[in-house]
Amino acid sequence: MSEKRDLLEMFKTVAARVDKRPFPNVTSASKISELGIDSLSVMQIIGELETELGIVIPDEDLVELITVGDLCKKVEARLAAGG
Amino acid sequence: MPRRVVVTGMGVVSPVGSDVPTFWESLLAGRSGVSYIREFPTDKLRSDIAASVGDFDVSRFMSPKEAEVYGRVTHFSLGAAVEAVLMAGLDKEPAALRQRVGCLMSTGMGSVDIFEEQIARSNERGPRAVSPYFVPGVMPNGAAALISMRYGFMGPSYSLASACATGTHSIATSALLIEAGEADVMIAGGAEAATRQNTVAGFGNARALSKAFEGDPTRASRPFDKRRQGFVMGEGAGALVLEEEEHAKRRGAKPLAVVGGFGMTTDAEHLTRPHPEGLGLALALERALQRAGIGPEAIDYINPHATSTPQGDMAEILAFRRVFGERLARIPISATKSMIGHLLGGAGAAETIAVVCSLRDQVLHPSINIDELDPELGSLDVVRDRRPAPVGWAAKCSAGFGGHNCALVLGKA
Incomplete structure (x- = not known):
């Protein structure tokens, strides 16, 4: 299982916990704005990922997030950079 | 001729019943809602009793996500407001009428539970872990906003605070708004759900709270009795629909009382x-x-x-x-x-x-x-x-x- 796949699964788990409903059909290509998640909930998901993984995603990285895959890539980059 | 204000709906969440018929029946029967606190340790507190709401099901009123975002006080506020709105039949009124319906649903202390939870979270996991919903979750006007959104009430909405007079001030101010012509209908009331370890400690350390009387919590709240010692913390909400009298008549709403x-x-x-x-x-x-x-x-x-x-x-x-x-x-x-x-x-x-x-x-x-x-x-x-x-x-x-x-x-x- 690739690192990327792990992060996608993690996103789905955290999103389900934050928004109190399952996200079974989310893929890397899914647009975050089309998931029906409130913008505050998106920030809550990012905060959960940050604290769970011990990383900090800088605000400038958040501007370019379109898809779930984009978010996973940013998380991956931060993990590779050691936080 | 001044605009007269009548009551056309009521809703309640209380320690003796979470709808108006149950609440009123309990009061007439002289039933106490006071008991020992079980939600948190009380061994170091000056009082270990409270009147708590036991029969309130928040899932009847909001989604699991909303229930997480808003504090218990807002759960109660919405629950009481829904009963009042349905009693007044406002849910059946057209959108145009709802533009002149406002909401003044207040709280004295706000979402103490959410404050405690998020501050504990920050202490434990750092400030990045604080929920983005923290501020909208604790703002005391949250209930007024939520009730207005739920029913499309577009009149004046906010909350006010005057501690233990908050609910009464909200009713008075709502009546004032209707008399002045700023709204035809107001959802008016107040709520509290602040029975937490630190608030009981605060009131207790101020020597304001009563203890179980001769070992009986139900006898602790005893206004006008010679041996009264203090108050008992309670929780719940009350919401009233106040309405301009002619407005109520036109839509066939039954006045329950006159303000x-x-x-x-x-x-x-x-x-x-x-x-x-x-x-x-x-x-x-x-x-x-x-x-x-x-x-x-x-x-x-x-x-x-x-x-x-x-x-x-x-x-x-x-x-x-x-x-x-x-x-x-x-x-x-x-x-x-x-x-x-x-x-x-x-x-x-x-x-x-x-x-x-x-x-x-x-x-x-x-x-x-x-x-x-x-x-x-x-x-x-x-x-x-x-x-x-x-x-x-x-x-x-x-x-x-x-x-x-x-x-x-x-x-x-």
Whole structure:
């Protein structure tokens, strides 16, 4: 299982916990704005990922997030950079 | 001719029932909602009792996500408002009418639970872990916003705070808005859900709380009794639909009572202690009578603030004596707090609902736990058992930390 796949699964788990409903059909290509998640909930998901993984995603990285895959890539980059 | 305000809906969440019929039946039966606190350790606290809401199912009113975002006080506020809105039939009214419906649903202390939870989270996991919903979740106007969104009410909406007079001030201010033509209908009330370890500690350390009386929590809230020691923390919400009389008539809504007048004053003397002679409260009551266009002789029932503190009850009776003179001894009086404890920001609203029920049904609920009426208070007609009584006009008084006083005069519809 690739690192990327792990992060996608993690996103789905955290999103389900934050928004109190399952996200079974989310893929890397899914647009975050089309998931029906409130913008505050998106920030809550990012905060959960940050604290769970011990990383900090800088605000400038958040501007370019379109898809779930984009978010996973940013998380991956931060993990590779050691936080 | 001034616009007259009537009550066309009511909703309640309380320690003795979370809908108006159950609440009213419990009050008439003299049932106490006070028990030992089980939600958190109490061994180091000065009091270990409270009146808690046991039968409230938040999933009836909001999604799991909303229930997480909003504090328990907002859960209660919405629950009470939904019952009131349905009773008034506002859910069936067109969008155009709803543009002139407002909401003043307040709280004295706000979402204490969310504050505690998020601060603990930050301490444990760092500030990045604080929820983005923290601020909208704790803002005291959250309930007014949520209720307005739920029903598309586009009139004025906000919250106000005057500690234990919050609910009453919200009703008075809503009536003022309707009289002034700023809204045709207002959802008005207050709520509280602040029974947490640190708030019980705070009130307890201020020596304001009562303990179980002779080992019995249900006997702890005992307004006007010689051996009263303090108040019992309660939780819950009260919401009333206030409506301009002609507006109510046009849409066939049944008036349950008339909001005759209101008075709002301030002791301007001490942060927590009431004026020793109840001067501010007396002035509020006089103003309410004046606005209602009646004299003190017209009042048939008093629902007092009556927290069961030695000083507070005394000051309030002195205020009543100033307004009613010797006739006070013959005016039936009963303290709702003797059964539901002190709902703080929700108290005035829940208690006003009891008054509206009395005006509607022409029956008074008892004041429980008076083993010996405090002789220092002088002669009083405290209602001991449910009592049928002709009630044309009733007075409801509230006073809050800060010296805030609010009195309402309500009439039979």
